Amino acid sequence: xxxxxxxxxxxxxxxxxxxxxxxxxxxxxxxxxxxxxxxxxxxxxxxxxxxxxxxxxxxxxxxxxxxxxxxxxxxxxxxxxxxxxxxxxxxxxxxxxxxxxxxxxxxxxxxxxxx
Amino acid sequence: xxxxxxxxxxxxxxxxxxxxxxxxxxxxxxxxxxxxxxxxxxxxxxxxxxxxxxxxxxxxxxxxxxxxxxxxxxxxxxxxxxxxxxxxxxxxxxxxxxxxxxxxxxxxxxxxxxxxxxxxxxxxxxxxxxxxxxxxxxxxxxxxxxxxxxxxxxxxxxxxxxxxxxxxxxxxxxxxxxxxxxxxxxxxxxxxxxxxxxxxxxxxxxxxxxxxxxxxxxxxxxxxxxxxxxxxxxxxxxxxxxxxxxxxxxxxxxxxxxxxxxxxxxxxxxxxxxxxxxxxxxxxxxxxxxxxxxxxxxxxxxxxxxxxxxxxxxxxxxxxxxxxxxxxxxxxxxxxxxxxxxxxxxxxxxxxxxxxxxxxxxxxxxxxxxxxxxxxxxxxxxxxxxxxxxxxxxxxxxxxxxxxxxxxxxxxxxxxxxxxxxxxxxxxxxxxxxxxxxxxxxxxxxxxxxxxxxxxxxxxxxxxxxxxxxxxxxxxxxxxxxxxxxxxxxxxxxxxxxxxxxxxxxxxxxxxxxxxxxxxxxxxxxxxxxxxxxxxxxxxxxxxxxxxxxxxxxxxxxxxxxxxxxxxxxxxxxxxxxxxxxxxxxxxx
Numbered sequence: 001x002x003x004x005x006x007x008x009x010x011x012x013x014x015x016x017x018x019x020x021x022x023x024x025x026x027x028x029x030x031x032x033x034x035x036x037x038x039x040x041x042x043x044x045x046x047x048x049x050x051x052x053x054x055x056x057x058x059x060x061x062x063x064x065x066x067x068x069x070x071x072x073x074x075x076x077x078x079x080x081x082x083x084x085x086x087x088x089x090x091x092x093x094x095x096x097x098x099x100x101x102x103x104x105x106x107x108x109x110x111x112x113x114x115x
Numbered sequence: 116x117x118x119x120x121x122x123x124x125x126x127x128x129x130x131x132x133x134x135x136x137x138x139x140x141x142x143x144x145x146x147x148x149x150x151x152x153x154x155x156x157x158x159x160x161x162x163x164x165x166x167x168x169x170x171x172x173x174x175x176x177x178x179x180x181x182x183x184x185x186x187x188x189x190x191x192x193x194x195x196x197x198x199x200x201x202x203x204x205x206x207x208x209x210x211x212x213x214x215x216x217x218x219x220x221x222x223x224x225x226x227x228x229x230x231x232x233x234x235x236x237x238x239x240x241x242x243x244x245x246x247x248x249x250x251x252x253x254x255x256x257x258x259x260x261x262x263x264x265x266x267x268x269x270x271x272x273x274x275x276x277x278x279x280x281x282x283x284x285x286x287x288x289x290x291x292x293x294x295x296x297x298x299x300x301x302x303x304x305x306x307x308x309x310x311x312x313x314x315x316x317x318x319x320x321x322x323x324x325x326x327x328x329x330x331x332x333x334x335x336x337x338x339x340x341x342x343x344x345x346x347x348x349x350x351x352x353x354x355x356x357x358x359x360x361x362x363x364x365x366x367x368x369x370x371x372x373x374x375x376x377x378x379x380x381x382x383x384x385x386x387x388x389x390x391x392x393x394x395x396x397x398x399x400x401x402x403x404x405x406x407x408x409x410x411x412x413x414x415x416x417x418x419x420x421x422x423x424x425x426x427x428x429x430x431x432x433x434x435x436x437x438x439x440x441x442x443x444x445x446x447x448x449x450x451x452x453x454x455x456x457x458x459x460x461x462x463x464x465x466x467x468x469x470x471x472x473x474x475x476x477x478x479x480x481x482x483x484x485x486x487x488x489x490x491x492x493x494x495x496x497x498x499x500x501x502x503x504x505x506x507x508x509x510x511x512x513x514x515x516x517x518x519x520x521x522x523x524x525x526x527x528x529x530x531x532x533x534x535x536x537x538x539x540x541x542x543x544x545x546x547x548x549x550x551x552x553x554x555x556x557x558x559x560x561x562x563x564x565x566x567x568x569x570x571x572x573x574x575x576x577x578x579x580x581x582x583x584x585x586x587x588x589x590x591x592x593x594x595x596x597x598x599x600x601x602x603x604x605x606x607x608x609x610x611x612x613x614x615x616x617x618x619x620x621x622x623x624x625x626x627x628x629x630x631x632x633x634x635x636x637x638x639x640x641x642x643x644x645x646x647x648x649x650x651x652x653x654x655x656x657x658x659x660x661x662x663x664x665x666x667x668x669x670x671x672x673x674x675x676x677x678x679x680x681x682x683x684x685x686x687x688x689x690x691x692x693x694x695x696x697x698x699x700x701x702x703x704x
Contacts (some may be wrong), residue, residue, distance in 0.1 A: 079401055
């Protein structure tokens, strides 16, 4: 998931720094960058799955459970509340957590290269 | 009158701010370097300001009034689209540093030959998206002043075209951020005041219970603009131009225009053809077995909005005003917050409109509910004032979105289409500027003509098509181009062509057949994203894999994914300098 020390051990011991490898776009440099790209993509897909597990399933759940519409809260059907209130905070929460992790992956990569 | 004054004030304020702002932004890099000191909150407000269009301001409430709670999926999809943008493209696209989608396509795929195709798709999406903005302007001016539909279309088309041509509204961050807060104010304050005035939602039986919408306690008098086919869901006895008309349940009649139609209290409202007559329980179901709320149609709409947002031509350039990829992510999270705030309110108008202005079901002008509700529900000074506020907000929505779109369209025409048609070498700055102006004026003509013809199609449906085409073309190109090294120019081109053809053909077929949403095939014709998006992905991958596997695209991947501050990438100032030496698309210089 992250570009940490464990990952680095598996690379052949670099005689040149990762920064040089990247700047000269050598095979080693590409490996470093590919690791970052794959870690970022994994993180994005994980966030997408979290999003899909709630929002993607919701239309089907509301379709299969019409009884939810008969439950009322303050005179408004529960389905309407579900559509209006909790989803936006869910998007923000997923987005915020994702952005934090993605920045952390970038920072780990930066440490690796600058070392 | 007050409403007209408010519209005028917003229009002049917008034009004035744009003209004032542009004086400080002489060249492309001035504009962008200045923008780079902007905080993520300002940037997020600017992105949201350019994004919230007639569809968000009028369309969602109108569609909710007409079809029911299933319209709320649209606002959720419009917000979720920024989550997709955040997860997959925000930071890489910012780091790549392309201003426009054709720029990105050419640079990432190393293929100048792909530019014309990308430009054509930009024109297709932009045109489809401009259309509902102009339609909104037409019905808004009609609702506020009673002027014919075409006047609003023509007036806004001319104002926006001239303003873009003379250089105002060039995507100045602060102007767009200002527009966002105008729109939030204009949608939230009247909604809250009306809710407090009525002590919550009135007439809940018609909203959530067993009843159909009925005329209010004092009866309703309606005047149709022209003769119209109307359906009576229940037996009724109404007065048409002084003559009593008795009809049985389920009858269809053509009612004349220009005369008073009096519907007595507690009579079930007749509905215009094409508007379903639903009980409150049916209306308030977000997903049901048939029609516009069938699960298939809901999923197809969600795919289109979730994936289409990243492919809208006027959004990408806004991300360039972030200083780096990290800030692009932070900005996008804030956009999610701001859009969530805005989209809490349109639903209120749909629900209040169903209870308080059911005459819109008879006239079929459900898209005007945000504009007409305050005055109709609360006659007197307060209602008039609130109506003026929503009208001003609606005009802010038309102006900001259509200006952003027109800048993209005119840039594409003057930069890509015109020189290619004339096969000429690069020209001077003055020639390019003149050409951009001509393009801005001409690019408005076709959408304006189409808007005059599209009077009867809902704003939300029109916008849904723009999203469907964007999701079937640019979205797969971005996702694969950013994350998959083997995407080839040929594959991307074939996939975008297939996606655009399927989506456009389905939409046009559905339009020709008319009202097809009752069957599975009909639902997919109305909203084709569920088919066209996977098809575009499949073609892109298949064609790319069949080609030779030489493209590792390592330089492009470095530009897309390497974090800033490592000395590995060209600094933005160098990029800007390169761009100013060459030619910049977005500002038409």
